[in-house]
Amino acid sequence: MSPRCEIQANAEQAGVGANMGEEHVPPLPPPPQELVPDEEKRCNRFRYGLDTDIKIYLLATKYTEFDVLVNRAKDIKKSLGERKKEDVVKRTAGPMLE
Numbered sequence: 001m002s003p004r005c006e007i008q009a010n011a012e013q014a015g016v017g018a019n020m021g022e023e024h025v026p027p028l029p030p031p032p033q034e035l036v037p038d039e040e041k042r043c044n045r046f047r048y049g050l051d052t053d054i055k056i057y058l059l060a061t062k063y064t065e066f067d068v069l070v071n072r073a074k075d076i077k078k079s080l081g082e083r084k085k086e087d088v089v090k091r092t093a094g095p096m097l098e
Helices: 005-013 041-048 052-058 066-093
Strands: none
Touching: 005 066, 052 066
């Protein structure tokens, strides 16, 4: 019989259990279902964290569905990125010399 098996057997005879010397750890509570349970509050929190340029375009709208708001913000970010690229091209091209 291995030393570990002997220790377990002796502990069981003494009524201590297999995990002698270890403290009992209570189970963790279940994780929350959602960090922000209300859909409207979730949308407002998302708007608050957005970049100012994107926020300006979303001020007049009242999206209450989070998925719709995220997709709209992505579209705005994409279009703003394209505009910035066009501005960079215009500035780097300079006036055409004839």
